[in-house]
C-alpha cells in the first residue's frame with residue numbers, strides 16, 4: 001500500500017514538471033490569475049478595465065468550455081488578449097479558480 005502511494009505522488013510531481021516547461025511555471029489558478037489577469041479583471045475578479053469575473057459578473061451560466069475558449073483565443077476587437085502560451089493544465093486551473101470566486 002505504502003509503495004503504491006509513493007509511485008502515485010511521483011507521477012504528480014513529474015506531471016507538474018512537464019507542464020511547467022513552457023517558461024511560465026506557475027500552475028495554480030490563483031497565481032496565474034494574479035500574474036496575468038488581475039491587472040484588468042481586478043485582484044479578486046471584481047472587475048477593473050475588464051469585466052468582473054466573480055459572481056457579480058457575466059460569467060454565471062457560462063459553460064467551462066466557453067470560458068476556456070475565451071482565455072485561449074481572447075475576444076477579438078477588445079482588450080482581452082488570447083493566452084495561447086498557457087498549458088491545458090494552467091487553463092483548467094484558471095477556470096476552476098474563476099468558478100469558485102465568491
Ligand code: HEC
Pocket residue numbers: 032033036037038039040041049050051052053057058059067070071075078079080081083094
Ligand atoms: C489587457 C486587459 C485584460 C487582460 C490582461 C485579461 N483580460 Fe479578460 N477580458 C478583458 C476585457 C476588456 C474583456 C471583455 C471583452 C468583451 O467586451 O467581450 C475580457 C473578457 C474576459 C472573459 C469573458 C467575461 C465576460 O464577461 O465577457 C473572461 C472569462 C476573461 N476575460 C478571462 C481572463 C483571464 C482568465 C485572464 C488571464 C489569463 C484575462 N482575462 C486577462 C481584458 C483583459
